[in-house]
Every structure is written in C-alpha cells, then in structure tokens.
Amino acid sequence: MTVGIVGAGITGLALAHYCRERGVDAVAFEASAEPGGVIRSTRVDGRVLEHGPQRTRLTPEIEGLVADCDLDDALLTADTDLPLYVYADGRLRRVPFSPRAFLSTDLLSARGKLRMLAEPLTDGARDDETAADYFVRKFGREAYHNLVEPLFGGIYGSDPAEMPGKYALRTIRKMERSGSLVRAAVNRRLEGKERQPPVSFVEGMAQLPRALYERNADRVELETPVERVSADGSGYRLDTADGSRRVERVVLTTRSDVAAGLLADVDPGSARALRRLYYNPLAYVHLVSDAEPDGYGYQVRHDEPLHTLGVTWNASLFDRDGVYTCFLGGMENPGLVDRPADELGRIAREEFEAVLGASAEVVNVTRHPRGIPAYDGSWTAMEDVDTPEGITLATNYTGRMGVPARIREAKRLAESFAADRDAAEPVAHRSD
Numbered sequence: 001m002t003v004g005i006v007g008a009g010i011t012g013l014a015l016a017h018y019c020r021e022r023g024v025d026a027v028a029f030e031a032s033a034e035p036g037g038v039i040r041s042t043r044v045d046g047r048v049l050e051h052g053p054q055r056t057r058l059t060p061e062i063e064g065l066v067a068d069c070d071l072d073d074a075l076l077t078a079d080t081d082l083p084l085y086v087y088a089d090g091r092l093r094r095v096p097f098s099p100r101a102f103l104s105t106d107l108l109s110a111r112g113k114l115r116m117l118a119e120p121l122t123d124g125a126r127d128d129e130t131a132a133d134y135f136v137r138k139f140g141r142e143a144y145h146n147l148v149e150p151l152f153g154g155i156y157g158s159d160p161a162e163m164p165g166k167y168a169l170r171t172i173r174k175m176e177r178s179g180s181l182v183r184a185a186v187n188r189r190l191e192g193k194e195r196q197p198p199v200s201f202v203e204g205m206a207q208l209p210r211a212l213y214e215r216n217a218d219r220v221e222l223e224t225p226v227e228r229v230s231a232d233g234s235g236y237r238l239d240t241a242d243g244s245r246r247v248e249r250v251v252l253t254t255r256s257d258v259a260a261g262l263l264a265d266v267d268p269g270s271a272r273a274l275r276r277l278y279y280n281p282l283a284y285v286h287l288v289s290d291a292e293p294d295g296y297g298y299q300v301r302h303d304e305p306l307h308t309l310g311v312t313w314n315a316s317l318f319d320r321d322g323v324y325t326c327f328l329g330g331m332e333n334p335g336l337v338d339r340p341a342d343e344l345g346r347i348a349r350e351e352f353e354a355v356l357g358a359s360a361e362v363v364n365v366t367r368h369p370r371g372i373p374a375y376d377g378s379w380t381a382m383e384d385v386d387t388p389e390g391i392t393l394a395t396n397y398t399g400r401m402g403v404p405a406r407i408r409e410a411k412r413l414a415e416s417f418a419a420d421r422d423a424a425e426p427v428a429h430r431s432d
C-alpha cells in the first residue's frame with residue numbers, strides 16, 4: 001500500500017516520517033521549493049524572524065520528533081511562568097492563570113469573578129449558539145469581554161460572535177466531558193499538560209520541518225505540485241508536471257481552496273463546499289526594540305482604539321535579540337492587510353511604542369492574505385464535505401490548528417495506515 005501525501009507542511013512531513021517508522025510506503029509532493037508550509041523562519045541582520053507560528057508546546061510527540069531529528073541541542077524552551085497580558089482600558093493587565101492571580105487580577109471586578117465561578121452550574125455547549133453566546137453564558141459578560149474574546153478570538157484573528165460553536169468549540173466540548181471547564185482546566189494543570197513549555201529552535205520554528213524533510217528527503221518531492229487527483233480502480237492517481245503516480249491512499253494537507261481544486265473531478269460535492277471556507281487575512285510586522293518586557297506578549301481587547309490584534313514578545317520568550325512580532329488585520333480589519341508595507345509598519349510601530357513606552361524599528365512586514373481558518377459561518381459548508389473512501393483531509397480546517405495537533409493527527413493516520421496494511425497483507429508483513 002502506498003500513501004500519497006499532498007503537501008509537505010508539518011502535517012505532511014510528520015505523516016511521511018511516521019509512515020517510514022511503521023514501514024508504510026509513502027510519498028509526499030510539495031509545491032514549494034521549501035518544506036514546512038506556513039512554518040517559515042528567516043534571519044534578517046542576524047535575527048530570527050517567525051513568519052508563521054511563533055512557538056509550539058513541547059508535547060510528547062514533539063519531544064519524540066526532536067529526538068528523532070537530533071534537534072535536542074537546537075531546542076529553545078521558554079519559562080512556563082512567563083506572564084501573558086491583555087491590553088484593556090489603556091494599559092497591559094496580566095492574565096490570571098492561578099487561583100491567587102485570579103483573586104488579585106484587575107481584569108475582573110469582584111462581581112465578574114463571582115460570576116465566573118458559577119461556571120460549573122451552567123449548561124454545556126449547544127449546537128445552535130455562537131462561541132460568544134457560549135462563553136458569555138458560561139463565564140458572564142465581563143470575563144468574556146476582558147479575557148475570552150481577546151484570548152480565544154486572538155488565536156484565530158476572529159470575532160467569537162461570528163464563530164458557530166459547533167465548529168469553533170470542538171476542543172472545549174471535549175473539555176466539558178469532565179462536567180465543567182474550570183474543573184477540566186484544573187485537571188489539565190494537575191496532569192501537567194499546562195506545564196508543557198513553549199518551545200522553538202535556534203534557527204526558528206522552521207528548523208523542525210527542515211530536519212524532518214532531511215530525514216525523509218527520499219520520500220518528499222519538492223517543487224512538485226499535484227495538479228489533479230483522479231480515481232484509478234481501487235486507488236487514485238496523483239498527476240504532477242513530472243508524470244503521474246498511482247497510490248492506494250491520498251492524504252490532502254493543503255489549504256481548502258487548493259484541496260477544492262484537486263478534488264474537483266473525483267469529488268465535486270466536497271470541492272464545492274471547501275471553496276466556501278473563509279480564512280482571515282493577517283499581516284505580521286516584525287519590530288526590534290530594547291523595551292525588554294518580560295512575558296509572552298499581549299492581546300488587545302476588541303474595543304481599544306488600536307489596529308494591533310496582539311504582539312508576541314520573541315525577545316523575552318526565546319531571547320531573540322530585541323524581536324517583537326505584531327499581528328494586524330484579522331476578521332476585524334481584513335482590508336488593512338492590503339495597505340502598503342510602510343503604512344503597516346508605521347501603525348504597528350507607533351502602537352507598540354504607545355503601549356510599551358519604548359522606541360522600536362520596523363525590520364520586516366509579512367502578509368498572509370489567506371492566513372488562518374476563520375471558523376466563521378462559512379464553516380457550515382463542512383456539512384457537505386464527505387470525501388470518498390481512501391481520500392483523507394488532514395488539515396488545520398478539518399482538525400485542530402496548532403502544530404501539536406497537526407503532528408498528533410499525522411501520527412494517528414500513520415498508525416491507521418499501518419493497521420490497514422497489516423489487515424490486508426498479514427502474511428507478507430509478518431515475513432518482513
């Protein structure tokens with residue numbers, strides 16, 4: 001059995017790697033000359049800039065990949081106790097992550113705190129509500145406004161009031177199984193999951209996909225976009241400019257518009273639905289400053305008079321030589337991303353200087369016209385996505401978005417392919 005993987009971002013690369021570990025034949029085709037997909041890191045004047053994810057968590061799977069790729073010496077680990085802030089009512093306010101911090105935080109009034117503590121008495125998620133309705137019902141308006149909306153909405157650059165709970169709250173729904181979100185959060189802390197530190201690498205996040213590519217280069221064809229997927233007996237054919245390859249299984253890891261184009265012949269219904277999914281445009285402005293605040297960074301509350309959505313303090317997280325990454329655009333201001341680079345740079349710099357009271361210099365602007373899956377109303381289209389047997393969508397819009405989740409999904413898929421292979425070829429495999 002051969003698995004044909006379309007895309008060598010982190011999902012495709014991890015899948016190729018785990019398939020090799022399990023003796024499953026696999027080949028990944030990547031359109032770009034570089035592996036890694038949206039994970040991209042560069043050096044500008046000696047400083048590492050992240051153009052995609054700024055960090056990941058050190059989950060057991062990522063620890064395993066770090067060991068497989070001999071990256072232990074390159075791993076950078078941030079302090080789990082670093083503070084995170086919300087910019088609200090004109091200043092940075094620390095997000096409370098412990099009972100003590102909860103009691104003393106100025107992000108909530110006494111009444112707001114009491115209302116939040118009533119969460120275990122509230123009902124679970126309903127299919128017909130938005131993420132905003134759900135969080136207001138669970139935690140009250142004040143906690144929603146000052147904490148949940150900037151932090152949860154900030155992950156996606158989305159407005160939770162536009163996010164149907166059915167799609168946007170899948171992880172939360174799992175947490176709810178323990179009866180209460182507060183209890184689930186406490187359990188996660190006790191199990192140590194909250195202690196998995198944020199990590200990156202000396203050469204930036206892209207060092208992981210690059211190392212995975214190097215380990216599996218014989219199974220990854222760069223600069224080879226797949227142009228078409230078509231049925232071929234019990235399997236499929238993947239057409240590229242270099243020819244066509246027959247595979248038994250297809251895994252698509254590409255953005256939804258690309259996946260739609262590839263599925264147009266073999267599954268027109270899913271293709272039509274995938275074309276409807278909306279992504280939030282984002283712009284990243286990299287600044288250099290000697291501000292030296294300590295922490296992860298901040299998210300800006302929705303009603304503050306700033307264009308900035310949030311800022312990651314790479315300098316503090318990973319000692320990145322004065323680097324700060326500002327995020328602009330998102331669902332709130334999608335048109336902003338199309339403005340000239342010098343205007344985006346000026347906005348980010350001026351707002352950063354006003355918030356932190358320290359001067360900064362713009363070193364780079366990166367645009368993501370189709371940045372992050374919005375999980376907005378367009379996600380109802382997912383009801384019409386039902387790919388034929390043998391074709392799997394392993395993507396950050398069908399599954400969870402974070403790097404750890406992408407890697408976990410790749411591992412689960414490789415395990416299921418190995419099990420299918422063993423079921424189909426029990427004798428042949430036993431004699432290996």
Ligand SMILES: Cc1cc2nc3c(=O)[nH]c(=O)nc-3n(C[C@H](O)[C@H](O)[C@H](O)COP(=O)(O)OP(=O)(O)OC[C@H]3O[C@@H](n4cnc5c(N)ncnc54)[C@H](O)[C@@H]3O)c2cc1C
Nearest residue numbers: 007009010011030031037038053054225226396401402403
């Ligand atoms: C701006 C941004 C910031 C993020 N920040 C974080 C963060 O801080 N922490 C975190 O954990 N997660 C973050 N995420 C989420 C996470 O980085 C992504 O979900 C994950 O990296 C996606 O990986 P992937 O391999 O599934 O998809 P992609 O990285 O999109 O990979 C798909 C690959 O398919 C290739 N491709 C496209 N068309 C074709 C074709 N026709 N044939 C062959 N190949 C093709 C593309 O070139 C690409 O390499 C962020 C995502 C974005 C976009």
